[in-house]
Amino acid sequence: MSARVAVVTGAASGIGLGVALRLAEAGHAVALLDRDGPGAEAAAADLTARGSRAVAYEVDVADRGALERTFAEVRTRFGPITILVTSAGIESFDAVADITPEKWDHILAVNLTGTFVCMQLAVPDMLAEGWGRMVTISSSSAQSGAPHMAHYVASKGGVIGLTKAFAREFASAGITVNTIPPTIVDTPMARHAGEKGDVPSIDVLGAMVPVGRAAVPDDIAATTAFLCSDDAGYITGQIIGVNGGMYI
Ligand SMILES: NC(=O)c1ccc[n+]([C@@H]2O[C@H](COP(=O)([O-])OP(=O)(O)OC[C@H]3O[C@@H](n4cnc5c(N)ncnc54)[C@H](O)[C@@H]3O)[C@@H](O)[C@H]2O)c1
Incomplete structure (x- = not known):
């Protein structure tokens, strides 16, 4: 497989960290973006x-200017960015009545707008x-x-919709765009x-999964690495379930 340049957001922890490891093992240069710098x-x-x-x-993915500078630095350091995995995200549990405008805006800014901006910034290199x-x-x-997650x-x-929209807009340009919607990792x-x-708890939820356990980050990362490979070129616009046989 060709060595590429990958940007992974949320790469300091959990799924993003697992993805960064897998993509590095596949021989790609990896830029790890996270608000947790250390x-x-x-x-x-x-x-x-x-x-x-x-x-x-x-970098905070809710900060467009910071993302623009970071993508430019990655490009200068490693070359064109042709793999992007967006895992940075936050969750919050609030009854609908307790979702203030500020909470709503914050969740949307990180999870949805942050994802969109990264995708938008990666497109020119991929097209080229x-x-x-x-x-x-x-x-x-x-x-x-x-329940209690209307904002999340x-x-x-929105991320699923974005994925499908980008997939259709760039399908003829050699760019694939897919989403993995985890259940319990x-x-x-x-x-x-x-x-x-x-x-x-993870143990209680894991016992409800047909395969009998919660996912580990590498379960998601392995599928992600495949979707980022040459072999996955005919898969685009898809919601790929990596969920042990259930979603809740
Ligand atoms: N763990 C699960 O069961 C599960 C289920 C469904 C979806 N997800 C999604 O998977 C993704 C990864 O979650 P995880 O479980 O690995 O969580 P995690 O908290 O272990 O990792 C998330 C990472 O994103 C970073 N991050 C958060 N806000 C950021 C911001 N504004 N800018 C930059 N980095 C930021 C955090 O610092 C952290 O390193 C999230 O988008 C989450 O919503 C997780």
Whole structure:
């Protein structure tokens, strides 16, 4: 497989970290973007120690200007960006009556607008190269609905829609765009929600999954790496379930 340049958002933790590892193992140069700068630095240092090309950037995906500068720096350092995986995201549990305008705007700014801006910034390189792979990390909650998550669910539904729109707009240009909507993945985000009592614990939820366990980040990362490969060139605009046989 050709070595490419990948940008992964939310790469300091959980699914994004797992994706960065997989893409580095596949031989790609990886830029790890996260608002957690030290976490991204530690992950990039680990990849570099394993012989990969990796660099970390502390960036808030809700900050368009910061993303524009970061994408330009990645391009200068490694070359055209032809793989993008958007995993940066936040969740919040609030009854509909408690969703203030500020909470709504914040969730949408990070999860939806942040994803859109990254995708928009990656398109020119992919068009110039005649090859591109985008994978967005959405959520099965956007397929099933979820109580106390109207803002989050709306943002992730938007990500699914964005994915389909980009897929159709750029299908003839060699660019594929797909989304993975996880259900239950054992990450700091999911553990935190369980500890706060917003959702049942990972172990309880995992037991409800037909395969008998929650996903680990590498379950999502392995499929993501495949979707970013040359072999996946005929898959676009798809919602790829990596959910152990269930979505809730
Ligand atoms: N874990 C699950 O069960 C699950 C289920 C469905 C969807 N998801 C989605 O998967 C994605 C990854 O979540 P995870 O479970 O790995 O969580 P996580 O909290 O372990 O990782 C998310 C990463 O995103 C970063 N991040 C958050 N806001 C950011 C911002 N504004 N700018 C830059 N970076 C930011 C965090 O610092 C963190 O490193 C999220 O979009 C989440 O909504 C997760």
